[in-house]
Amino acid sequence: MIMNIDRWALFGLTFMLSCRERPAPEPEAERKDAGARATPAVAADAHAALDRMDPRTPLPLLPMMAHHQKQNMRDHLAAVQQIVAAVATQEFATVEKAAASLGFSESMGRMCAHMGSGAPGFTDAALQFHHGADELVEAARRRDTPAILTSLGQTLSRCTGCHEQYKQAVVDEREWEAITHETAREPP
Numbered sequence: 279m280i281m282n283i284d285r286w287a288l289f290g291l292t293f294m295l296s297c298r299e300r301p302a303p304e305p306e307a308e309r310k311d312a313g314a315r316a317t318p319a320v321a322a323d324a325h326a327a328l329d330r331m332d333p334r335t336p337l338p339l340l341p342m343m344a345h346h347q348k349q350n351m352r353d354h355l356a357a358v359q360q361i362v363a364a365v366a367t368q369e370f371a372t373v374e375k376a377a378a379s380l381g382f383s384e385s386m387g388r389m390c391a392h393m394g395s396g397a398p399g400f401t402d403a404a405l406q407f408h409h410g411a412d413e414l415v416e417a418a419r420r421r422d423t424p425a426i427l428t429s430l431g432q433t434l435s436r437c438t439g440c441h442e443q444y445k446q447a448v449v450d451e452r453e454w455e456a457i458t459h460e461t462a463r464e465p466p
C-alpha cells in the first residue's frame with residue numbers, strides 16, 4: 279500500500295516536472311491545437327493516419343449529419359436483427375414492420391439527397407437500397423420466407439456495397455458550403 283502511494287507520488291512528481299520541462303510544441307502542432315480539446319495535435323495526427331489508411335471515397339457531412347447518419351445506421355442494423363429473429367419464428371408482421379423501417383419514404387429520400395450532396399453516387403446508392411428494402415416488405419406481406427431471405431440478402435449486399443465505397447468525412451460549415459454549394463443547415 280505504502281509502496282503504491284510512493285509510486286503515485288513519484289508519478290505525480292514526474293508528471294509535474296515533465297509538464298514544466300516539456301519543450302514548446304512545434305509551430306505545426308500549435309496550429310492544429312487551436313481551439314480544440316486535450317492533446318488535439320496528437321488526435322489530429324491519429325485521425326489523419328487513419329484517413330490515409332482508408333482508401334474509400336469521403337462522404338462530407340456536417341457533425342450533426344454524421345451523428346444522425348450513424349444513428350440511422352445502427353437502427354438499420356437493429357432492423358436486420360429483428361427481421362432475422364422474426365423469420366426464424368415466422369412472425370411476418372414483425373418482419374414487415376422492421377423491413378418497412380428500411381424502405382423508401384419521401385422524408386428518407388430527402389435525407390439521403392442531403393447526405394449525398396458532397397459525394398456523387400452516394401444518394402443513388404442510398405435510394406437503391408431503400409427501394410430494394412420495399413421488396414422485402416412485399417415478400418413479408420406475402421409471408422413468402424424464401425423471397426424474404428433472398429430479398430434480405432440483396433438488401434445486405436447494398437449495405438456492404440455502400441460501406442465498401444464510402445467513409446464519413448466530417449467537415450465544418452465553411453468546407454461544407456465550399457464542397458456542396460449549399461447553405462449549411464440542419465438535416466431535414
Ligand code: HEC
Nearest residue numbers: 337348351352354355403404407436437440441444445446
Ligand atoms: C448508401 C450507403 C449506405 C448504405 C446503403 C448503408 N450504409 Fe451503413 N454506413 C454508411 C456510411 C457512409 C457509414 C460510415 C462508415 C465509415 O465512415 O466508416 C455507415 C456506417 C454504418 C454503421 C456504423 C454505425 C456507427 O455507429 O458507427 C453500421 C452499424 C451500419 N452502417 C449498418 C448498416 C446496415 C445494417 C445497412 C443495411 C441494412 C447499411 N448500414 C446500409 C453508408 C451506408
